[in-house]
Amino acid sequence: MRFLLSEYVNLLKEDGELDTLITDLLVAMKCVTISKPQRGRQYGVDIAAEGIDVVDSKKKIFLFAVKQGNLTRSTWDGNINAVRSSLNQIRDSYIPISLPKTKSNLPIKIVVATNGVINQNVLVDWAQYINQNSTDDIEYDFWGTGELSAMLDEYLISEKLFPTEYQSLLRKTLAFLDLPDYNLSHFFDLLDLIFSKQFKQKRQIQKKLRLARLCLNILYKWSHDINNLKPAIYGSERTVLRSWHFLQSGNHLDKKFVSKEFYQIYLLKRAIGINYFNKVHKHYQTEHSLYRYSRNSLEYGLNLWHEIGIISEIGLSEIQQFKIYFREEKKEDSLVFYNSATSIANALCMFIANNPPAKYPNYDEHGIEIALALQLLCLTNNTETAKIWIRNLIVGYKETYHIQKTIPLFIADYDRLVDIINGDEKCNIDSSMIIPILAEHAIILEDADLYELIRKVVEDDVFKDLNLQIWFPTRKMEESIFKNNYSKVEGKLKHSVTLYKNLEEYRTEIISEVELYSVEKEFKVVENGFDNILFTASRHYRGQPFPYTWRKFIKLNTKANH
Known part of the structure; x- marks a missing residue:
């Protein structure tokens, strides 16, 4: 400090x-x-x-x-x-x-x-x-x-450290921090205010970035003091995203001092994540560990998916650190981060196994958590666990409909979810983005039987009207990724996705689409080696995951097989 x-x-x-x-x-x-x-x-x-x-x-x-x-x-x-x-x-x-x-x-x-x-x-x-x-x-x-x-x-x-216009927002943030449903709105407004004006001078740019980092550190300290690090987790995500948007929109990314300043914010986010994991990971070894912190079984499921996203992103941050050090040819240091990512992934495996709601996503947007978690599992060689989980998810998808007449809601709506579970409203079989994610990871894992299982579930008569979809970003939306739920209003949607009987036919289609639609590989955040921020944006703003982040492995596997 x-x-x-x-x-x-x-x-x-x-x-x-x-x-x-x-x-x-x-x-x-x-x-x-x-x-x-x-x-x-x-x-x-x-x-x-x-x-x-x-x-x-x-x-x-x-x-x-x-x-x-x-x-x-x-x-x-x-x-x-x-x-x-x-x-x-x-x-x-x-x-x-x-x-x-x-x-x-x-x-x-x-x-x-x-x-x-x-x-x-x-x-x-x-x-x-x-x-x-x-x-x-x-x-x-x-x-x-x-x-x-x-x-x-x-x-x-305290807030007195800062200019007068910031003090009220920071004071309110700290005052409401221990309220269980507080959404950090004042802290987010504070970040917007800090980054509301662009500057050309090095000193002013540094000052904005360091002020944001100091605000985050104060939030971190207070979160630690009240024994609840989740506000610091959310605050660190928004700080990284708004900082990057400030730098990119102001054309500052090519300035040498900027990468150093931003990396310090990124490292603080990582430190908060690791501290959180060290605090809670023992709970992942206990069956139904989240149920005691939930008021009912529905809340148990929602809390579980939320936690899967947090764990996965913390692990993927370690993978990012591994890549950074590996590129710098610091192989021994890079292995430290890879081993850390593996430990987090192993804890995720236990967490999924010990909590049955991990088989039954409530909302289709939980595909965000599924994509992040499968990415971490695949990158840490937890492929067998990934296969078992995908199998459980697709079987759970079918079982949930046959038993409860419900599938993951395409649009997240808690009140409607409660009504459907209570039998007061019917669940429509409309669309799914989860199933294409599962099918494509089955291809990544080179498991034809798993792909066939997914395809057969979709062919079930009760799912004949299910519209499989996948979302793609566009070049012009790059800056909006770091400000809001980008996929809600921007990007392209491919609907009526077909899971071909021949797995290789689907693989070939994916490879051609990678060439046509994977514009995210040209985003500056990827070119600058911080592609992990795409995961942060997806989870934080509830935007659809970026297909290239997993589809690139399908292409790599194809090259390896030839």
Whole structure:
């Protein structure tokens, strides 16, 4: 946290930002401000306050000269606005003229506060000045980035760190965080506000990205404190997505410093995910582990599919890290991440096996979770578990209709789902995007018998009107992926998908469609090596999964077979 704070503090301007933050810090330290920042210094003083010094627990007057950046030769003693000149003014003019007489009996601490450090070649001058001008009643101190970050961490990890327009939204986020149904709307609005305006200057771009990362870290800390990391999971997803949209829409992706800043946000998201997994993974070994956290069997099923998506994305993030390190030829490090992904995938296998609702998706949009989970299982060599799960899913699809007269609702609607389960409404057999996903993964897994089982279920007379569909993205919708439910209003839909008797015929059709429709492979997020963000966007916004993410393996398998 202190590292994040120091990065943020380093980017603050002297007037209106750094001095305001120091004023808020003093208030948090229970100091009473005598004079606040204003245009033009008053005899070298930017801020004056009265309070207890945390160093020796004595009541003192604090007089601040606020400067921006490092204390260098030129800023120390170069002109009338230099630090030395300000200190002389404070000693010679402010203390005898402007300091209230009622405060004259208190010892004084004069503080030079900057968002930097004292350069090595100025340390001797600084030390000599202190030695020559310190008295029994006047002492000097330096608050640089390190000192400010430490005090901010201890006294002011709250909304006061931020500009006024952000404070209300962050305050509301933290106030509502422990409510079970809180949807983080204020945090999402805060991110929209942070990224609402584009900048060309490096400093401003860095400031926006670091501010977003700091907000996420505060959300993470508070989520940890209330023992519920799910808000941090959702917040990290939105932060990554909005950050990427900000960078792509502003044409910043080709700037070298940008990739470093974004990667820090991405790593924070990964850290939150790993922390969440470490906290809950033991529950995956217990049968019906989620039922105790659900009010009824329906909620049990919905919670389970939600959890499958979270686990899968955490595991796929580890796969992404593996790819990054492998590309950089850091093979030993890359194996650490692959082993981590394998451990998460193994836990997912246990979770699916121990919770029967994993055979019965409630909504057709649970194809999102199925696609993510199968991707992770296939990439970690859990192919047998993947085959068993696909078999259970397609058998469950048929059984659910014959027993309960229902199939996964094509449009998610909780009230309608309840009515159908209670027998108050009939379930229409209309469309399915889940079944093509299952069939195509059967092809990836080279299991002709499994493909045939899926095809025969679809051929059942009761499913003769079932319209199999698959969604494809278009080039023009690339930026909208990171802002909303992209597949709801954009993209192309292939309907009346046919599962041919000959598996190879379907494979050939897929390969030709990869060439024609798989535009996502040309998206900048993929070209920049962050294709995992497509999974994040799909799960977070409930957008359809991107077919190329699994279909590319069908093409690769074909090449391998020839």
